[in-house]
Amino acid sequence: MSRSNRERTEQTRQALIDAGRRLFVEKGYAETATPEIVAAARVTRGALYHHFEDKRALFRAVIECEARAVTEAIEARSAPYAAPRAMLIAGSSAYFDAMMAQGRTRLLLIEAPAVLGPLASAAIDAENAEATLRAGLAAMLPEAGAMLAPLTSLLSAAFDRAAIAIEAGAERRHYEQAIAVLLDGLADHLRR
Amino acid sequence: MSRSNRERTEQTRQALIDAGRRLFVEKGYAETATPEIVAAARVTRGALYHHFEDKRALFRAVIECEARAVTEAIEARSAPYAAPRAMLIAGSSAYFDAMMAQGRTRLLLIEAPAVLGPLASAAIDAENAEATLRAGLAAMLPEAGAMLAPLTSLLSAAFDRAAIAIEAGAERRHYEQAIAVLLDGLADHLRR
């Protein structure tokens, strides 16, 4: 059975990304060795280094994949709503759901900033989940003005921390309430 | 010149912590090799592994040192005030000042969670800077009730993100304003 080059590449890359994801989640980036990854993906290290510049590049591919998945989940669930506040509530709920996928908080919020650097990691976030939040806040808080960007950033951090806490076993309801209080307080306060 | 064992230990440990700090800040934990650290500290690897169980233990010592320094700075600057809100404002300003020490955001907020794990890292925070914040919030928001812990956690995350953004070049004033708005909104909102 002969595969075209495009097929081979696609399948090999995907196998590496899948295996990498599993192992990075399970043991973290630093403790996962490339021989282990390629064994799980049923390829050789030669294939890995042919398709990715180095181990970090594979990790980056995994991260971009995950970030995209989260964004899509959020947008799908907040799209049905028109009112800014309803969109934000639905979006935040979708965010928490999406982040419950095995190990996502670890990958996106803990490992990625350390491995890719805070700037690269922030850039990936900014063009994904954070973009949705920013749009929602802009609609809900037209009076925010120059503070929109900082507020988006701070609230995004709050969401992230909540996701980590929930994954660590905290009561999700409490954190969703706290987020809602934060948002409503903001809306109240800026409206004067 | 003969040193007592206590002196020897103290000096060697400190030299390792200082050198480690410098290199971990400069190149990150993963890219810093122990031969490099001991060379900078003018000791041998034998000394390193005599005083610390492994490379991670040295890193943990560095982190605990930094976290303590931040806490002390915050407490020193918020102690003079009595009113909760004034304490929080002074404390947050002190926090940003303290976090401007070269590389502290990288060490405490980026590397530590990845190297020590989010739980260990959170535990260190909880008994340091976050404890002060929690006390301040409890005084400022007596009606928070069961939401005090989650709110503390979320606001702490906001502070951290702000520190990272400021280190990355963002306008500090904007972020301090945004934090103030968040806090005041919270106070407003919970007061009904």
Next chain:
DNA sequence: TTGTTTACATACAATCTGTATGTTTTTCAC
């Protein structure tokens, strides 16, 4: 069909980590 490019496979060099095993100072009991 044949030359070239792509997609791997294998072998290798350079490091790095933690450990095991020496050696030299302190310390402590007498």
Next chain:
DNA sequence: GTGAAAAACATACAGATTGTATGTAAACAA
């Protein structure tokens, strides 16, 4: 003060890892 014991290193080593260099086979293009 001295000798034993423990602490504080120093050195050597085993195992493992990363990225690269080089070799091969399969697809593609002319």
